[in-house]
Structures are given as C-alpha cells and as structure tokens.
Amino acid sequence: SQQGEEDPQALSIQEGENATMNCSYKTSINNLQWYRQNSGRGLVHLILIRSNEREKHSGRLRVTLDTSKKSSSLLITASRAADTASYFCATLNFGNEKLTFGTGTRLTIIP
Amino acid sequence: GAGVSQSPSNKVTEKGKDVELRCDPISGHTALYWYRQSLGQGLEFLIYFQGNSAPDKSGLPSDRFSAERTGGSVSTLTIQRTQQEDSAVYLCASSLARANQPQHFGDGTRLSIL
Numbered sequence: 538s539q540q541g542e543e544d545p546q547a548l549s550i551q552e553g554e555n556a557t558m559n560c561s562y563k564t565s566i567n568n569l570q571w572y573r574q575n576s577g578r579g580l581v582h583l584i585l586i587r588s589n590e591r592e593k594h595s596g597r598l599r600v601t602l603d604t605s606k607k608s609s610s611l612l613i614t615a616s617r618a619a620d621t622a623s624y625f626c627a628t629l630n631f632g633n634e635k636l637t638f639g640t641g642t643r644l645t646i647i648p
Numbered sequence: 649g650a651g652v653s654q655s656p657s658n659k660v661t662e663k664g665k666d667v668e669l670r671c672d673p674i675s676g677h678t679a680l681y682w683y684r685q686s687l688g689q690g691l692e693f694l695i696y697f698q699g700n701s702a703p704d705k706s707g708l709p710s711d712r713f714s715a716e717r718t719g720g721s722v723s724t725l726t727i728q729r730t731q732q733e734d735s736a737v738y739l740c741a742s743s744l745a746r747a748n749q750p751q752h753f754g755d756g757t758r759l760s761i762l
Contacts (some may be wrong), residue, residue, distance in 0.1 A: 567748075568748055570750060570751075572753075577755075578737065578755050578756075579652070579654075579739055579753035579754050579755040579756050580741075580753040581753070582750040582751065582752060583751075585748060585750050587748055595681075604651065606728075612653070625691065633696075633704060633705065634679065634681070634698075634703075634704065635682075635693040635694050635696055635704060635706075636681075636693065636751060638690060638691035638692075640690055641690070641691075
C-alpha cells in the first residue's frame, strides 16, 4: 500500500518557471526521499532528507520536511524541458528497509 | 557496470507460464530490493535482501512469487503460473547497508501476460 498522496497529480508549467510538488505521508519516518522517473525508465534518486532535517538543497532542487504535518515539498527552480518526468516521494520508516512510495506527480515543462 | 542492471527489459508470456527476472546490483551493495509498478497499485515493495538472506518478504503478493540471491550479488525473481494481474514493471534497487543511504534503481523489466 502507498504511504500517502502527492499533489498535484499533474503539473504543466512554462520553461524557466519554478515547480512545486507536495507529498503527505501517514506514519513516523526515518527519512524521506524524492525520485524522478522518465517515461519507460527506472527511478533516479534526487535527494534524501532525514527526519531531523527541515530543509535540504541540491543544485536547482530544494526539499522541505515538516514532520509535525507529515508533509514534504520539492521545489525545482528555473525549470528546463529535461525536467519533464514523474516525481515520487518515498518514505523509509524506522525498523524496516523498504521504501513506501507516494502516488507521484507528472510534471510537464513547456518549452 | 556502473548501475543496477535488469534483464530482460521486456517479457511477454502466456498466462500460466513461469517467468524469471534477473537483477545485477551495483558492485559492493549488500542490500537489494524488488518493487513492482502497475497502473492500479502504483509502486509497491515486494522483497528485501541483506546479503543472501531475505529478512523482509512481506510484499510478495502470493506463494507464486519467490526470489533468491546468490553470492550476495545477482538476484532472481520468479513468478510461477503467471496471471494477467501479474502484468507490471518489476524494478530492482540496491544500496549500501548503512543508515540513510539512497536506493539505486534499474530500468525495470516490463512483464506482459497475455
């Protein structure tokens, strides 16, 4: 079963704009990870944020985590056509090793 | 190779046949995972290996599904007597067995049951 929801389910923006995706989850976590999936390909790891962290940056990516609200957001700044993909959040709970994935956001960047 | 390698990339088979899916993890990664991605169910965990043992098999949907890992490296996921609902993309991932390490995924095997 899936941990939670992501919203929006789909997002289309103009190239150069910023894209924000949100993820909610249900149980206490050890860490939360964001992955990208291009059509027909596997998942590419983007960023991992630990439960005791509130914000993390990697290049054009910014992730926030609010454990009190059980939510996270992924911001992609200055979007490019190559950012078109599906984005998934995944949580790792204490005591086990399996990732539990959200439902994903389909991001389309319009050139 | 540098990444997780899965084979075959595509598999079409008839209902009732057995299939074997292979995963070759990143060298040195002792943890290996199988997931399934389907339209109706999204991304679901199947099984986790640490070395050659599988401490968590909780995601295997039925006893038709089994997996093994030999030599702490290559893993095989076997589905016996395939059913149409087994159609999905089967993804393998591997990671270092340390806290807060990302899982690295292969491109998956797209399985279609006719």
